[in-house]
Amino acid sequence: MPKLLIHNSHARRALARGVHQLAAAVEPTLGPRGMNAMIDRPIGTPIVTRDGVSIAASIELHDRFENMGAQVVREVSMQTNEVAGDGTTTAIVLANALVQNGVEANERGAKSVDLVRGIDLAVAKVVQALKASAKPARSNGNLAAVANIAATDPRLGSLVAEAYERVGADGVITTDFSVTRDTTLDVVEGMSFDRGYLSHHMVTDQDKMEVVLERPLILMTDLKIKEPK
Known part of the structure; x- marks a missing residue:
């Protein structure tokens, strides 16, 4: 299949348009007084949400190049959700501001390398200020x-x-x-590990698929056990 190619300012502007379109759909949901967004589904009732990453995940643009820009910002929201679990709308709004102002500065003659260095310096200052005021x-x-x-x-x-x-x-x-x-709250005493048992043969309660051990001996080590005996 033939590939479409665009370069320089045309490429930057197309990507920026895609970023702006996605951000425009997410931005109204920002903050405690944010509005809801409605997402259509092929089957079932529409989804009403204020979750930035959910809105971003549902957006596909017709223009290929604009959609590439939207996908980049969508990835920003997904990474934010994975690391912090919240703040996805804020991440999209900030990313859009960086892209739009960066493209504008680039069009006025600023070098991309200098822009990236400036952003890195600004991020360090902002993080420092946030930690000081937190x-x-x-x-x-x-x-x-x-x-x-x-x-x-x-x-x-x-x-x-x-x-x-x-x-x-x-x-x-x-x-x-x-x-x-x-919606209920259950508190279970003990520790929890983010992984399951190595083998289903370790299950002691087949109905609940649980491993229940009374007074077990536990070894904790950071060494790799090659030949357990």
């Missing part, structure tokens, strides 16, 4: 306020804050689908 969210009220914005549901936000308060900063909080319509 305040630990120690109280349940502060935690609930942050959770309310992320969950867009005061009741769910309060539940998240309660979970954090009960397990502490070093605890593990996980979510799972409920078989009922109720």
Whole structure:
């Protein structure tokens, strides 16, 4: 299949247009007073959400080059969601501002290498300022306020804050689908590892697919065990 090629300012402008179109769909959802977005689906009812990464994932542009720009910003939101779990809309808005201003500066004669260096220096200054002004969210009220914005549901936000308060900063909080319509909080004592057992033969409870061991001996090491005996 023949490839379409564009270069220089035409390529930059096309990518910037794609970034702007995606950001324009996400930006109104930003902040505690953000608006909802409605996403159509081939089957079922539309999705109503304020989640930036969900909106970005549903956008496909007709123009190939503009869509490439949109895909880059979509990847930004996905990485933000993977690392922080929130702030995807903010990441898209910031990325759009960087792209639009960068293209404009480039059109005025600024060198791309100098722009990247300037952005890196600015990022270091911003991160330093954020760390200096950051305040630990120690109280349940502060935690609930942050959770309310992320969950867009005061009741769910309060539940998240309660979970954090009960397990502490070093605890593990996980979510799972409920078989009922109720949202509940269960606190399990012990430790949790982000992986399953090595073999299904280790299962002791076939009905629940759980490994239950009474008073086991546990070895923890950072060495590679080659020949266990």
